[in-house]
Amino acid sequence: MSFATYEYKERIRKTKERMMQKGIDVLLITDPANINYLSGYDGWSFYVHQMLVLIIDEDQPMWIGREMDANAAKVTTWLYRENIIPYPDDYIHSDIKHPMDFIAGILTEIGQDNRSIGVEMENYYFTAKSYEQLKKGLPNAKFQDATLLVNWVRLIKSDAEIEYMKRAAVIAERAMMAGIELIQEGVRECDVAAKIFHTQITGTKEFGGDYPAIVPLLPSGEKTSTPHLTWTDDRYKDGDAVIIELAGCYKRYHSPLARTVQIGKPNKDMKTLSEVAVEGINACLEMIRPGIACEEIEETWRKTIEKSGFVKESRLGYSMGLNYPPDWGEHTVSIRKGDKTILQPNMTFHLIPGLWLEHYGFEVSESIRITESGCETFAKMPRNLVLKEFV
Amino acid sequence: MSFATYEYKERIRKTKERMMQKGIDVLLITDPANINYLSGYDGWSFYVHQMLVLIIDEDQPMWIGREMDANAAKVTTWLYRENIIPYPDDYIHSDIKHPMDFIAGILTEIGQDNRSIGVEMENYYFTAKSYEQLKKGLPNAKFQDATLLVNWVRLIKSDAEIEYMKRAAVIAERAMMAGIELIQEGVRECDVAAKIFHTQITGTKEFGGDYPAIVPLLPSGEKTSTPHLTWTDDRYKDGDAVIIELAGCYKRYHSPLARTVQIGKPNKDMKTLSEVAVEGINACLEMIRPGIACEEIEETWRKTIEKSGFVKESRLGYSMGLNYPPDWGEHTVSIRKGDKTILQPNMTFHLIPGLWLEHYGFEVSESIRITESGCETFAKMPRNLVLKEFV
Numbered sequence: 194m195s196f197a198t199y200e201y202k203e204r205i206r207k208t209k210e211r212m213m214q215k216g217i218d219v220l221l222i223t224d225p226a227n228i229n230y231l232s233g234y235d236g237w238s239f240y241v242h243q244m245l246v247l248i249i250d251e252d253q254p255m256w257i258g259r260e261m262d263a264n265a266a267k268v269t270t271w272l273y274r275e276n277i278i279p280y281p282d283d284y285i286h287s288d289i290k291h292p293m294d295f296i297a298g299i300l301t302e303i304g305q306d307n308r309s310i311g312v313e314m315e316n317y318y319f320t321a322k323s324y325e326q327l328k329k330g331l332p333n334a335k336f337q338d339a340t341l342l343v344n345w346v347r348l349i350k351s352d353a354e355i356e357y358m359k360r361a362a363v364i365a366e367r368a369m370m371a372g373i374e375l376i377q378e379g380v381r382e383c384d385v386a387a388k389i390f391h392t393q394i395t396g397t398k399e400f401g402g403d404y405p406a407i408v409p410l411l412p413s414g415e416k417t418s419t420p421h422l423t424w425t426d427d428r429y430k431d432g433d434a435v436i437i438e439l440a441g442c443y444k445r446y447h448s449p450l451a452r453t454v455q456i457g458k459p460n461k462d463m464k465t466l467s468e469v470a471v472e473g474i475n476a477c478l479e480m481i482r483p484g485i486a487c488e489e490i491e492e493t494w495r496k497t498i499e500k501s502g503f504v505k506e507s508r509l510g511y512s513m514g515l516n517y518p519p520d521w522g523e524h525t526v527s528i529r530k531g532d533k534t535i536l537q538p539n540m541t542f543h544l545i546p547g548l549w550l551e552h553y554g555f556e557v558s559e560s561i562r563i564t565e566s567g568c569e570t571f572a573k574m575p576r577n578l579v580l581k582e583f584v
Numbered sequence: 585m586s587f588a589t590y591e592y593k594e595r596i597r598k599t600k601e602r603m604m605q606k607g608i609d610v611l612l613i614t615d616p617a618n619i620n621y622l623s624g625y626d627g628w629s630f631y632v633h634q635m636l637v638l639i640i641d642e643d644q645p646m647w648i649g650r651e652m653d654a655n656a657a658k659v660t661t662w663l664y665r666e667n668i669i670p671y672p673d674d675y676i677h678s679d680i681k682h683p684m685d686f687i688a689g690i691l692t693e694i695g696q697d698n699r700s701i702g703v704e705m706e707n708y709y710f711t712a713k714s715y716e717q718l719k720k721g722l723p724n725a726k727f728q729d730a731t732l733l734v735n736w737v738r739l740i741k742s743d744a745e746i747e748y749m750k751r752a753a754v755i756a757e758r759a760m761m762a763g764i765e766l767i768q769e770g771v772r773e774c775d776v777a778a779k780i781f782h783t784q785i786t787g788t789k790e791f792g793g794d795y796p797a798i799v800p801l802l803p804s805g806e807k808t809s810t811p812h813l814t815w816t817d818d819r820y821k822d823g824d825a826v827i828i829e830l831a832g833c834y835k836r837y838h839s840p841l842a843r844t845v846q847i848g849k850p851n852k853d854m855k856t857l858s859e860v861a862v863e864g865i866n867a868c869l870e871m872i873r874p875g876i877a878c879e880e881i882e883e884t885w886r887k888t889i890e891k892s893g894f895v896k897e898s899r900l901g902y903s904m905g906l907n908y909p910p911d912w913g914e915h916t917v918s919i920r921k922g923d924k925t926i927l928q929p930n931m932t933f934h935l936i937p938g939l940w941l942e943h944y945g946f947e948v949s950e951s952i953r954i955t956e957s958g959c960e961t962f963a964k965m966p967r968n969l970v971l972k973e974f975v
Binding site for chain 2: 235236237238239240260261262263264265268269281282283285286287288291312314315316317318319320321322323324325338340341381382383384386387388390391392393394395396400401402403404407408410415416418419420421422423424425426506507508511518519520522524525527529531547549551
């Protein structure tokens with residue numbers, strides 16, 4: 194287990210508080226990060242249906258999952274053996290049986306079938322079909338949307354969580370340096386990606402790395418006009434810019450980091466773009482402190498870059514920490530116009546002022562923690578366009 | 585693009601044939617593998633809503649996705665520019681707007697709102713909320729479950745796809761060898777994982793690797809009793825067994841492979857278990873050929889291992905090929921009792937007879953292609969328990 198049992202119990206207590214406020218008796222948790230957060234469960238088994246069932250008047254949640262994963266629940270969670278409930282393998286990828294039928298059966302068996310049940314309607318691991326099957330199997334239940342209920346509990350990190358994110362940042366710095374070091378004309382994109390992966394997973398002498406929820410993103414050349422391309426086996430050319438967006442990950446906790454590298458001389462446009470973005474992020478890092486609203490950060494950014502004639506339509510950042518593929522974002526707070534969340538100490542964000550224009554783009558990002566009086570970046574690296582000139 | 589345009593067009597034709605059979609006018613495709621299969625679209629953007637809309641009486645599908653990803657669609661697909669439709673960024677992780685509202689708007693605008701619309705009800709990337717929003721936004725549409733419709737088209741691979749899977753297998757073999765070589769007493773699990781990752785991504789001199797849909801699975805010691813644990817930074821001990829399950833990936837096509845490694849002397853139980861499993865998989869590989877039903881493979885396996893008193897409750901394998909996280913399986917055909925799918929040439933399966941007992945387990949697997957007269961394994965490696973004895 195990654196945390197002491199009392200920390201898990203405290204998380205359960207806070208979750209139940211929110212359930213109470215919403216009148217939810219039974220919370221069905223399908224987001225693997227939320228499952229991990231409350232139980233410790235860890236394993237790449239989220240590609241089949243699994244669930245944590247938290248009942249308002251029970252001490253411990255129940256884990257329900259595939260039979261072959263029950264031993265993983267025994268190894269990684271703080272739950273009693275009797276709260277680990279496997280379903281048979283013929284529920285897997287079947288067109289006649291669905292795991293939610295099994296789960297509905299269990300809930301009925303333990304007398305929870307006519308209660309107010311919260312489900313994570315907007316989650317990768319709660320499909321449209323899952324909801325349909327649950328409704329069929331539990332006709333007397335009252336369903337409520339509990340999307341992000343646990344995610345909101347995750348918003349403010351404990352000191353132990355911050356410590357994990359600091360370790361993740363050490364790994365992120367190393368992975369970024371490894372990538373930057375290798376990039377040059379004639380090198381294949383996949384070899385840079387491989388080096389980054391190696392550094393992410395091997396970690397440091399003192400602690401190893403976990404897999405980040407997103408693979409390294411490595412658009413280059415004209416492909417820097419869009420952020421989510423990965424890599425090819427093409428070779429870099431003189432004049433290419435390369436965006437590196439990656440995260441370090443330690444025990445499922447992330448510290449994302451982005452930098453942009455220029456092979457050879459940057460053209461004037463790229464130089465300008467990078468300077469504007471760095472000025473923008475620096476202005477934000479100076480003003481971020483507890484008590485202000487998220488949207489004020491975006492306002493500072495917008496006013497800084499609009500002096501140079503730039504506009505960014507996409508959001509400037511988001512809350513993050515613990516996660517599983519396909520995303521390291523928590524999907525709660527966004528740093529953008531209209532988000533009035535008030536910053537508090539130990540909130541953690543990925544501040545990512547990327548600018549993607551029609552034919553090129555620039556990214557620089559920092560993972561930050563709100564401190565008592567301001568903010569601090571998890572990683573410590575220069576933010577400017579990284580020049581790789583070979584003369 | 586990974587394939588010639590005519591191959592994409594042929595895939596579209598086959599998909600439309602199935603739409604016709606089911607009376608579907610408009611197919612909303614949210615599975616990133618299906619999106620890639622029909623359009624070529626590739627990028628780690630599936631963590632936000634995106635969709636391919638295939639209309640029965642239109643030549644080309646439309647891509648609808650996040651604004652910043654539209655340039656990725658321009659770079660990676662064969663679609664006309666006007667068929668790439670971005671939605672604004674304020675739809676992202678918002679509690680007031682949902683991308684499906686935008687999509688419903690587009691469908692209404694182009695007069696598709698009162699047709700028969702197929703949706704992938706059981707897919708990671710089509711949430712319960714997505715379906716609710718679509719139903720609200722398109723009250724006159726008739727919705728049909730089109731889960732796996734495109735996946736079934738993917739079942740029989742083209743020669744070009746088989747070529748990609750062969751390359752993936754070369755990478756898988758190398759990654760497996762790299763892992764096996766490094767494993768020994770005192771080595772950290774994360775360092776083995778890092779080495780495997782590096783080999784998966786760097787690929788060969790001739791071609792680079794893509795990221796597999798699942799990270800290396802590396803349970804060791806007592807944790808071999810369950811298949812989906814990843815790694816820690818613990819050091820291997822004398823007597824540990826280590827399961828390595830990984831895939832090579834080339835342009836999103838996978839060749840998974842599993843082996844089990846023994847550090848030091850295996851105990852008698854492990855030796856027996858491994859011999860039974862290898863005998864079982866060998867018996868299957870000998871009998872697999874076009875014309876037989878999938879369940880017959882499982883029967884051969886079952887009868888072979890039950891002679892030694894073993895039983896396996898979980899399925900023996902599944903169809904696979906093109907995919908994205910969180911799974912490389914296609915979710916169509918399973919090799920298990922009751923699956924009467926008749927084998928045909930160029931079907932491809934991951935045959936994975938893992939046996940996970942209460943305190944230890946053994947895995948050996950092969951990715952196979954059905955040939956004209958039998959089957960062939962993509963990788964060529966001995967199947968026995970790999971002994972790492974240091975005397």
